[in-house]
Amino acid sequence: MQLIFAGGLLIAAGGSTDTRAQTTAAPATEQIQAVTTRRYDIPAGPLNTVLTRFSTESGIFLVGANDLAQGKNSPGVQGSFSIQGALDVLLTGTGLETQRNAQGQYVLQPVANTVGTLPLMTVSTSADTLKQGTAEEGYRVSNISGIGLWGERSLRDTPYSMSVVTSDLIENVNAQDMGQIFKMNPLTQEPNIQNVTGVPIVTIRGFQSINPVYDGIPMASSAGSAVSVIEIDRVEILSGTSGFLYGGGRVGGAINYVTKNSTDVPLRRLTFGNYGGTQFYGHADIGGKFDERGRFGYRANLLYQGGDTAIGEPVNQKVANIVLDSHITDTLYADIKYTYNDYRKEATQPSFFMVNRTSIDTSKRYSPKWASSDIESHKAYTSLRWDPTKYFTLRSASFYQHTNMRTDSISLNETGNRTFTPSLFNETNNKHENYGGYIYLDTRFSTFAVDHKLTLGYSSAFYEYFVQENGVVVRSGEKDLPLNKLKNIPEPDWGIFGNKPMLPSYVDRYDNILIGDSVTFNDRWSAMVGLNYGTTSNKLSNIYGNSHYEKSALTPTVSLLYKPIEEITTYISYMEALEKGLIVGNTYANRGAVFPPLVSKQYEVGLKYDINPNLLLSTALFRIEKANQYSDLAMPIPTYVRDGLQVHNGVELVLTGKITDNLTIMGGGTLMDISVEKSNNPALEGKKPANAASRMGKIYAEYALPWIEGLSLTGGVYYTGEKYADAANTDKIPSYTLYDIGARYTTRVLDKALTVRLNIINLTGKNYWQNPYYLGVPRTVAFSASMMF
Template sequence: MQPRVSITLCCVVLGIVIHSVPAATVIAADHHSDQIQTRNTTIHYDIPAGSLIDALSRFARQSGVAISIKADQLKGLQTPGLTGSYSIETGFATLLAGSGYQIRKTDAGYVLQRAPIITGQTLPMMTISTAAASLKQGTAEEGYRVSNISGIGLWGERSLRDTPYSISVVPSDLIENVNAQNMGQIFKMNPLTQEPNIQNFTGVPFVTIRGFQSANPIYDGIPMAAGNGSAVSVIEIDRVEILSGTSGFLYGGGRVGGAINYVTKSPTDIPLRRLTFGNYGGTQFYGHADVGGKFDERGRFGYRANLLYQSGDTAIGEPVTQKVANIVLDGHLTDTLYADVKYTYNDYRKEATQPTFNNVRNRTGIDTSKRYSPKWASNDVESHKTYTSLRWDPSKYFTLRSAFFYQNTHMRASRIQLNEQVEKTFTQVLTDTANEKHENYGGYIYLDTRFSTFTINHKLTVGYSSTVWDYLMSDDCCIRQNGTSSLSLNELKNIPEPNWGGAIGNEPKLPVWTYRYNNILIGDNITFNDQWSAMIGFNYGTTVTKAFRSFGDIDYEKSALTPTVSLMYKPIETVTTYVSYMEALEQGTIVGSTYANYGEALPPLVSKQYEAGLKYDINPNLLLSTALFRIEKANQYSNNAAPIPTYVQDGLHVHNGVELILTGKVTDNLTIIGGGTLMDIGVEKSNNPAIEGNKPTNAASRMGKIYAEYALPWVPGLSLTGGIYYTGEKYADAANTDKIPSYTLYDIGTRYTTRVLDKALTVRLNVINLTGKNYWQEATYLGVPRTVAFSVSTMF
C-alpha cells in the first residue's frame, strides 16, 4: 500500500507547524485569517504561478477552508496562479483548470478528486498527459494565448488581462512552429512591432514600437543599459513579453515606445527529452537538443539544458556557424525559498554580411535575393551570460524577490558601408572593429507587502534596480578606410580585404565608455473591490555616462522622478478597461565639438504617455486588446545659429495612435494572431520651422498583420499556417525627402504531428517572403529574401 501523510497547517507567529498522521494530506484553514470566506462570498487573492500544491495551500489558508489531497495526486503539476476576487468554488476551479482534477464539498471541507473524462473528440494516435498539458501556457493547442505575464518592472507576476498596459506575449511554441532562426521573424509577425534588422549582427534586435526604437533589451525582468553585446538565441527563450508603450517607471532609462522582455527557459516538472533537426534556409542545417526534468522524487530540484549547433549558408550565400549551450538549475531550497541559476554560451560567426546603404537614390533598384559583400565582411560574437534569481515567501504578507545578470561578450565586425553615386554606383567605407568587449551587469531587489485598509487591499512594493554597460577596446581597435573607387553592386563582392594592421589580436584593456541606470522604486497595487483597482508608483531614476581615452573625458550624471498611475474598471468579469499615465527618462545629449555649447550635458529628457485601453477575454483561449495612446517626447537638434550653432532641447515629437491585437483560438480548429497599429506622428513644436510636421525616421504610421493556423478536421494532426504582414511607408531622413516604400509580405507553411514508435513526432515547413518581395527593413538595411525552412522534432 502506498504511504499517505497528513499535513495540518496553522499559523504560529510567522511559522507553520506540520503534523504527520496516517490519512490523506489535509491542507487546513488558517483560522487566524481575517478573510475567512463563506461558500458564496469572495475575497481578493494574489497567488503566483508555480507548483499547484503550493498554490492550493495558499488558497486554503487565505480562504479559511480545508482540502484533502492524496500525497501523489498533484506531483509535478503547475498552475498559472490566481489574481483577483473569487468565491471558494470559483477559486479552486480556476487553480485546477487543465489539471484533470476537481474538488468535492464534504462535511469536513473539500476533497480533491479526478475530473470525469469528457469524450467527443479524440485525436488518433495522440496521447496528451495531464502533467504536460499544465506544464506551460501559450501552447499551440491553446492558440498561443497566455493568461499571465512573468512580471513587469517591479510589479510581480499577474494576469495579462488585468495589467493596465498594452502587452503581447510570444510563447516558445510559436517561435518553434514558424522555424524562427532569430527574433526578426517574430517581430515581423507581431502587429505592434516593426520588423527589425538583424542581418549584419547577431544579438538583440532594435525594435521600433509606437514609432520609437527600443534598443535596450530586458532579460527575465532585468533591464540592460545598452543593446550592444546582448546576444540572444531563440533556443534559450521561453517567451517574449512585448510592452507597447512608455516604460520609464518600470525599467528606468530609455524605452520611450516600448520594452522587450526575454523570459528564458526554466526546468520542467515532467521529464522532457526532445531532439530537433532542421534547416533555417539555404544550407543552414542545425541540430537542437532540449532536455529537462527533476533530480529528486519530490520534485524540489530541477534542470534544463538546450544545445544547438548550426552550420551552412543562408538563402543568399552568407556562411553562418553557431554554437549555443544553455544550462539551467533550480530548487525549492525550503517550502518558502526558491532559487535558480542559468548560464548561456553563444558562439556565432557570419561571413559575407550584406553592406549597409547610405544616401540611397533609387530604393526600387536593389534585389534582396542577391549577396553584395565579399566573404571577409563578417561578424564574430562570443558571449557568456549568467543569471540567478531568488524568491522568498516567509508568510502570506511578505515576498522578497531578487535577481542578478552578467554578460561578457567579445565581438569583431568587418563591415562595408555604401554611399550611392550617380548611375547606380557606390563608394565604400570599410570598417574593422577588432576584439571589442562588452560587459553588461544588471540586478534588482523588490519587497512585496500585502495588507488591507478597511475593505481596500494593497500590495505595496519597494525596491532598487541597477544596470551597467561597459565598452572596452584595445588601442587602434577601430580602423576605417575608404574604398579605392566607385563600383557597381555586382562588383562589390570582388573588393579585396584591407590590411587591418596591428588591431587584430589585441585584447581589450580598459573601458572607453560606460552607461549606468539606477532606479529607486515604490508602487502600490490597490484593489478597491471586484470591479475597481489602481496601480500607482514612482521611480527616482539616475542616468550616468562616462567616457575615457579616445572618446574624450565625459562624466555625466542626471536624475529625474518618473511617476505612473493606472485605474482599472471591470464592467464584467471577462472585460478590463483602463486608463494610465507613464513617463520615461532618457539621457540628455553630451554636446559635441562643432557646437557653441561644446561639452554641455543637456538635462534628461522626460517623455510622457497617456493611454486608454480595453482587454476582453472572448473565450478562455481568445484575447482581444486595444489601446488609444499619446506620447510626447522632447526634441534635441541644432538651432543652426550663425556663425556657430548651439545644440538645444526644444519642442516635441508627438505620436498619437490606436492599436489592436487579437490572439487565440477563434474556433476549435482556427488560431489567429492579428491586428494593427495606426498612428499620426510628427514634430509638433520646433524652433526649426523646416521640420515641423515631418515624420520621424524609420517609423511607419500604419501596420496591419495577421497570422493564422487551421487544423484540418479530416486529417488529424495536420495544420496549415500562413501570414500576411503590411508595413506602411516611412522616411529615411529628418527632412522627409527619402521615402522608404510600404510593403506586404506573405508567409505560408504546414505542420504535422503524429506518433512514431510511440514517440511524438512533429514536422514543420515554412516559406518566408513567399513572393520574393524586394523591400527595405529600414533606411540602411535590405529585407529578408525568400527563404524555405523546415524541421523535424521527436521525443526520445
C-alpha cells in the same frame, strides 16, 4: 497517516485521503469564510506551489495526498470567488477536485472518473502541453511573468498594451532569430538583426526600443547582448513608454526575453531542421525533475547550426543553455541559468547610404566573405523568491553577460548610375560587459475594505565597452564599383594590433529607486500608482573623447482600471520615461552645459476582452510626447537647446487565440499620426520622424484540417506602411506586404510524438527594406522535425 503542515497546506502523507483521525471541527469563522467571496490574483504554475499560495491567502487547511498534486500544473485563479469557487478554478484540468468533510475541511482527491490514473510525472510524451501559450491554446497566455516591479499578474488586468509570443510559436514558424517574430507581431516593426549582435533593436510606436530586458532585469545597452531562440520561453512585448517600470530609455516600449525553466514532467526532445539554404541544425531540449517530490529541476538546450543562408552567407553557431532551479522549501524558490553562444556569420550584407532603393535585389549577396561578425557570449542569471507569509514576498534577480566580438563590415554610398563607393570598417578584439539586477519587497495589507499590494524596490543596469587601442580602423575602398563587383572587394590591410591593452571607452548606467501600490477597491475598480527616482549616467573616454554625465529625475505612473464584467478590463494610464540628456560640445556657445534628463510622457486608454478562455482582444489609444534637443543654428556660434516636441498619437489592436476549435490567429494593427511639432529648422516642423511607419497591419493564422488529424496549414500576411529615411522626409522607404505559408503535421511514431514543420518565408520574394540602411529577408524555405525520446 501522518499530516504535514507546510506553508498553510495540510498534506496527508502516504497518499490516503481518510480524515477519520481528524476530530477538530471547523470553527464558525471558517464556515462563514467558506461562503464569503474575496479577490485572488494567483498566477499559473506548479499545482503544489499554487495550492500553497492559495492556502496561505485564504487561511484554510487543505487535506490531500502530496503525490496527487505532484507534477501537475494549475491555471491559477484571478478574480473574486468563494473558497470552493476559487478551488474549482485553480484545479481546472488537473483531474482533481476538493470535497468538504464532516469536520469542514477541504480534501484534495481525484475526480471520480479519473481514479487510478497515473500522476503526470510519469508522462514523457508532451511536457509542453502543461504550459501556457501552446498551439492547442491558440498561443494565448493568461498571465505575464512580471512587468517592472509589479511582478506576476493577469495579462488582462495589466493596464498596458502588451503582446506575448511563446516558445511554441517560435518553434512552429521555424524562427531562426527574433526578427521573424517581430515581423509577425502587429505592435512591432520588423528590425534588422543581420549584423553585429543578433539582438534586435525593435521599433514600437515609432520609437526604437534599444535596451533589452532579460527575465525582468533591464539592460543598459543592447550592444554585446546576444540572444538565441532556443533559450527563450516567451517574449513579452510592452507597447508604450516604460520609464517607470525599467528605468532609462524605452520611450516606445520594452522587450522582455523570458528564458526557459525546468519542466514539471520529463522532457526529451530532439529537433533536426534547416533554417534556409544549407543551414542545417540540431537542437536538443531536455528537462525534468531530479527528485520524486519535484523540488529540484533542470533544463538543457543545446544547438549546433552550420551552412549557408539562402543568399550564400556562411553561418556557424553553437549554443548551450543550462538551467537549475529548486523549490528549496514551500516558501523559497531559487534558480541559476547559464548560456554560452558562439556565433560567426560571414559575407554579411552591407549597409547602404544615399541609394536608389529600386536597384537592390534581396535575393543576392553583395559582400565578400571577409565581411563578418564573430561573437562569443557568456550569460549568467540567478533569481530568488521568498514568501515567508501571506503578507510579504521578497523577489530578487541578477544578470551578467561578457561578450567578445570582432566585426568587419562594409557601408556603401551610391555615386550614381548604380555604382558605389565602399567604406570598410574593422573592430578587433572589442569586449562588452552587461550587468543588471533588482530587489523588490511586496507587502499586502488592507485599509478598511481596500486591499493593497505595496512594492518597494531597487534596480540597476550597467554596461561597459572595451576596445583595443587603435582597434577601430576605417579604410576607403575602390570608387564607383558596380553592384556585381562588390563581393569581390579584397580585404584591406588592417594593420597589426598585437597585444595592446583593452581600454574602457564607453559606460552607460541606470539606477532606479521604486515604490508602487496596486490597489483593489472592489471587484470592479482598482488602481496602480508608483514613483521611480531614476538616475542615468554616461562616461566617455579614449576613442570617444573624455566626458561624464549624471543626472536624476522622478518619473511617476498612475493607472485606473474598471471591469464592467469579469471578462472585460478597461483602463486609463499615465507614465513617463527617462532618457539621458547630454554634455554640450565645444562647437556651441553653451559648451560644457549639462542638460537634465529628457522626460517623455504617455497617456493611454485601453480595453482588454476575454472573448473566450483562449481568445483575447486588446486595443489602446495613446499619445506620447517626447522632448527635442537640437542646435538653434545661430550665427556666428550656435547654441544647443532643448525645445519642442515629437508627438505620436495612435491606436493599436491585437487579437490572439482561437477563433474556433480549428482556427488560431494572431493579428492586429497599429495606426499613428506622428510628427515633429517644433524644430530649429521650420521646414522640418510637421515632418514625420525617420524610420517610423505610421501604419501596420498583420495577421498570422493556423487552421487544423478536421478531416486529416494532426495536419495544420499556417500562413501570414504582414503589411508595413511607408516611412522616411531622413528628417526632411525627402527619402521615402516604400511600404511593403510580405506573405508566409507553411504546414505542420503531428503524429506518433513508435509511440513517440513527432512534429514536422515546413515554412516558406517571403513567399513572393519581395524586394524591400527593413529600415533605411538594410535590405529585407529573401525568400527562404525552412523545415524541421521534432521527436520525443
